Every structure is written in structure tokens, then in C-alpha cells.
Amino acid sequence: MSKKHPIVAVTGSSGAGTTTVKRAFEHIFHRDKISAAVIEGDSFHRYDRVTMKAEMAQAAKENKNISHFGPEANRFDLLEDLFRNYGENGTGKKRYYLHSDEEAAAHNARLGTELKAGQFTPWEDVPSQTDLLFYEGLHGLIVTEENQVAQHVDLGVGVVPIVNLEWIQKIHRDNAERGYSAEAIVDTIMRRMPDYIRYITPQFSLTDINFQRVPTVDTSNPFIARDIPTPDESFVIIRFRNPQKLEVDFPYLLSMIHDSFMSRRNSMVVPGGKMGMAMEIILQPIIERMMEARKV
Template sequence: MSKKHPIISITGSSGAGTSTVKVAFEHIFRRSQINPAIVEGDSFHRYNRAEMRQAMIKAEAEGNRNFSHFGPEANIFEELEKQFKTYGETGTGKKRYYLHNDDEAAVHNKRLGTSLKGGEFTPWEDIPPGTDLLFYEGLHGGVVDAKAGVDVAKWVDLLVGVVPIVNLEWIQKIQRDTAERGYSAEAVVDTILRRMYDYVHYITPQFSRSHIDFQRVPVVDTSNPFIARDIPTADESLVVIRFRDPKNVDFPYFLSMINGSFMSRPNTIVVPGGKMGFAMEIILTPIIHKLLENKKKA
């Protein structure tokens, strides 16, 4: 953790909806005129798309049915920790981009004068000096790998977990990957099963380390996510917001500001699903301002 160069990390599984949280942070940064260094979690994958396919074939041949993007074998956790540590100490570091498709590649090719394709990485670049904070969004913003001696979470000043209940998470992933990425439902289910070991050991433990968790809970039947045809809407959901340390949380203020909210435990507030983005901005804005105040004092 660093007072001079704060780090904010948004972490959640594939299909969890971290992009929704990213939009809320973008609104906060824009209104508050904050200049963040943005780091994408996918950029710390170990393999590009073609290499990952080959690595999966090799793992399968060796009897490893759990090789996935969720675990340490397919990521460079040590480089992610180094990134956070370096930024916290100096306000600088290195970043790159994983190009999800050819449209993203075209944008960066124009900027860099390269001829990259979707599924590849851009070269590592220096984070420009003078940023106000580092903002990470991805799978492993609070990961710990005790075997490798890696502890990413300890460098993070604000760790936010995005954790829909698992059936909803699977529905969102299946719908996204079939509709937007062209995978069959069977292939997506196979991916979910293959990732389960790493999901249990490297993804979910992060949410016990996070400062705040946002968990979307549908109020419609999601008992069989593998046949669901629709993703429950925001109005068909509640959002459970858990604070690790409720000591200085102004719950009466949040309850007065967020219509329809209520407390379910001394450290937990529940809000209507449609108010999730608003709740995030109400809750997170003063925390971010406090980090920047501490930065100025330091």
C-alpha cells in the first residue's frame, strides 16, 4: 500500500460484470478530474491466444484437466505484483494491452505503427509520469499464490470485489461467450468445469481480502443456469454490498441517498439492482478522494 501512489483494484471472475464497475469509476474519475494509470488484467496472461491453445493441448495430454486463465500456470502473477509494488513506490511502471479482437488491434496498430492481430499483446510500454493513481480491472487484483511467494493484495489501497452469485455469473458468461464470441454452449460449460479448481483456489479467496464486495443476487429463478435463455435484468436483482471494516462507514447517509436500500447485517447494505452504479459512485467517491488527500499530504 502506498500513500504517495495509491492503487485501486477491481477484481472479479469472467462474466462477473467488472466492466459495470469500471464505468462507475470512469464517471468518478471524470467528474473529479482524476488522471489514472489504467492497467488491464488480461495483459498479465502468460500466453497470447494461439499460445494458450497449444498450452491447453499440452496440459490435456499430460493429464492436467484444470489448466485455465484463472490459475498461476497461465498468468504472470509475479509481474503483476512487481507492477503494483513499482507503481506504489515510484508512480511508474510498465503496461501492455491484450488485443481481444482485430478492431482493438487496429487502434493500437495505428498508435504504435505495428501489425498486430486480435489475440496478441502489444509491446510493454512505460506508464506515463504524473498519474494520480493506478486503476486495475481484471481477474487477479487481489490474488495470493503462497507457493510462488506472490501477494498482489498487499500492495492495493482499495480492493473492490465484483461477485454475482455463481449461477448468475455462469448465465452471464454463457450468454456473453455464445452471443458475442461465437462459442457453443457446450464449449463454454467445458471451460467453466476446467476452471473450477483455479476458481476455488485463486479467484474466490480474493473476496475475503477485498475492502468492499458488490454481489448481485437475482430474485428470479436461476436454478439451472445452463438452460437459461435470458440474463436477469437489474430490476430483477438486488445488490448486496459488504464492507470488510464497517467502523467508519456512514450507513445512515447511504440509506437516505439510495431509495429502497436496507441493512441486512451490521456490515452489509442491500440496494435495488438498478441502483448498483449509483450506489458505487456514492460509496466509492469519498474513499477515492480520501486516498488522493493522503497522497497530497504525503
């Protein structure tokens, strides 16, 4: 951890909704004129798209399992190196994973390369003179026997829909945006489950704040759900691991977020439609105190 070069990590699995939190942070950074070094978790995958498919096929032949959730398919060592170096010196190496042809075209124009979707850009230096590092992805607080990424994080935020809702979101997204069949998506979910339990779930005990969306409609069989429950059909449970550390003012938050209430001494519940607003109200003063601490 570092007061001079703080690190904020947002972690959540595919389809969990980390984009909503990322957008809230972007609004905070814009309002407070904070320069952030933005790191995408996908950029620390070990293999590009083509190689990953080949590795998965070979693993299946050997009755083994490999997924983007586990260490076999990721460079946790390089992620820890980045967090350590940034915390110490405000420097480090980053790259981008190109999800689409549009992303590839944009980076090719910037770098003068001829990369395709599913590949990585070359490693480059993190921009100098940034105020903080912002990570969004699968492994912001990963801990294994070899790598202790979480120890370098100053603020950890988890995005954790209940698992049935997470599956519904993933099924709909992968079908609509990537053209995968429902059967293929379910197969992916089942194949990833051991790594999800071992490497993703434990991170949410290390986060400082968790945002968990809970639907108020029936999601008992996520594999036949026709629609994703809307924000207005949900509540969001916000759990603070150590409210004193974050100087959380619960009476103020309850007064600012209509229809919110406390469910435990460190947990509050807000209507799903107010999730984005709640994130900004909660996170902005925390980020501002981190920026003030840099001046000391």
C-alpha cells in the same frame, strides 16, 4: 500500500460484471479530474491466444489442467512488480491484450505495429504523473506462495454475482459475442472450476468492498436459462470488510439510495437497478479521501 501513489484494484471473474464498476470509477475520475493509470488484467496472461490453445491441448494430453484463473497461465510476478513499483515511485510497465480486430487496429495505428487480435502489445512505461493506478481483471488481490499482490492494494473492490448468475452471464456473453456453443462454454466452466476455487474465490475475503448481485428469479439451472436476469430482477448486496477504515456513513447511504436497507452491521442491500448509482455514491468519497492523503 502507498498514500502518495495509491492502487485501486477491481477484481472479478469473466462475466462477473467488473465493467459496471469500471464505468463507475471512470465517472468519478472524470468528475474529480483524476488522472489514472489504467491496467487491464488480461495483459498479464502468460500466453497469447494461439499459444494458450496449444498449451491447453498439451495439458489435456497429460491429464493436467491449465486455465486463465491459475498461475500456470499468468505472470503474477510481473503484476506484483508493477504494483510494488507504482506504490513506491508511481512508475511501472504495462501492455495491452488485443481482444478484437478493432483493438488491434487502434494500437497498431498508435504503435506502428502489425499485431493481430489475441496478441499482446509491447511493454511500455506507465504514464508519468498519474494520481493513482486502477486495475480491473481477474487477479487484483491474488495471493500465492510465490506472490503477494494483495499487500500492495490500497482499495480492493470485488464484483461477485452468485455463481449461478455468473454462469448465466458467461454462457450468454460467450455465445452472443464470441460464437461459442453452450457445450463448449460449459466445458470451459468445468475445466476452470478447480482454479476458480483456489485462486479467484479467496480474493473476495481480502477486498474492502464486495458488490454481489443476487437475482430474484429462478436461476437453479443456469445451463438452460434463456435470459440473463435484469437489474430490476435483482438485489445487490454490498459488504464492507471494515466500515470504520472506509468511514462509511450508513445513514447517509440509506437516505440517498431509495429502498435500500441493512442486512448485517457491515452489509447493505440495494435494488439491482440502482447498482451503478450506489457504486458512485459509495466510492467517490473514498477516492477523494485517498487524493487528499496524497497531499499530506
